[in-house]
């Protein structure tokens with residue numbers, strides 16, 4: 001019997017089982033069985049390479065965003081509008097059959113946007129090109145779930161379920177459970193607060209299902225069986241997702257208003273170019289990118305080509321900034337001067353551990369060089385010491 005049939009059979013058994021104190025252990029065990037089967041389903045078929053033909057797109061730019069949604073919601077239309085790339089759009093379903101990348105130029109950065117084939121219910125079990133589409137979306141930094149505003153009820157839940165079935169967790173953070181497998185010593189189960197979903201016995205059952213007999217488990221929140229399974233599986237990806245309700249030109253204003261008020265949601269119309277800038281701003285915020293402008297010694301900062309760091313990938317300390325410029329730079333750095341919101345005063349002498357913030361200006365002072373214009377106090381004499389520069393001012397050359 002195939003894995004998918006096995007999963008269906010267990011789900012049917014769970015649906016038939018009365019939910020009560022006595023059966024919760026059995027149900028918990030069935031959930032673990034399904035999670036294990038789903039992980040097996042995810043393993044790429046023996047000998048296959050990654051996501052399959054037409055889906056191997058190399059990463060490019062400062063971040064990656066994947067367009068996920070049912071067929072004909074407007075994904076390709078949106079990519080064509082936001083990037084210089086044309087992706088075929090048409091009213092029939094499955095117009096797009098491969099992954100088509102475009103580049104969004106935004107805030108001095110390049111963000112790779114991926115158009116993908118529409119996915120349908122059952123995608124996680126391999127329906128259509130679901131498995132490849134979802135594999136590519138897992139490689140992105142954030143997901144834009146594109147929905148047809150005129151018929152999105154239920155679609156959002158279905159898509160969320162399909163993505164969760166392959167280990168994606170949208171707009172969630174990892175459960176606060178400390179879990180460590182041990183060589184010996186049996187299972188130690190502790191919690192820092194009263195638990196209402198999981199008790200020691202259920203935890204043992206779940207661990208037993210994974211043939212784990214020695215482990216340390218500490219619940220730091222009132223987590224559920226699903227949370228515990230997620231922690232044991234350890235292969236979940238926690239991603240931000242923006243719900244993009246497209247085609248609001250064919251929807252009543254009160255429905256549009258209701259959709260717009262939902263968290264992590266944006267309402268747009270590609271056809272009427274409505275609200276696309278708001279979508280870009282929400283996307284930018286979700287990406288959490290940090291632009292650092294370099295200021296060469298004795299010169300003005302270069303505002304055209306920032307070093308772009310990301311809190312999710314690598315981090316935003318002065319050290320990350322130096323490593324981004326080149327690996328061997330860190331050892332020559334005596335300290336750096338920072339202007340901007342992360343500095344208490346401008347410029348501030350900082351070390352490698354200083355966390356940088358978006359639009360900071362950084363000047364590196366190397367060990368052998370002396371500082372620009374003498375000591376800290378004397379630097380003040382340059383009235384043009386850059387502080388937080390607004391976009392407008394950036395355009396006009398700083399007075400020297």
Ligand SMILES: Nc1nc2c(ncn2[C@@H]2O[C@H](COP(=O)(O)OP(=O)(O)OP(=O)(O)O)[C@@H](O)[C@H]2O)c(=O)[nH]1
Nearest residue numbers: 072073074075076077089090094095096118270271
């Ligand atoms: N009314 C309206 N129609 C739109 C809008 N955006 C796209 N469409 C239409 O919706 C249809 C589907 O658009 P596509 O961009 O092909 O949708 P898709 O999600 O890429 O479709 P697949 O590639 O098949 O998954 C096309 O006829 C578009 O012209 C919109 O804002 N309003």
Ligand SMILES: [K+]
Nearest residue numbers: 072090092095
């Ligand atoms: K289409």
Ligand SMILES: [Mg+2]
Nearest residue numbers: 075076095096
């Ligand atoms: Mg398309």
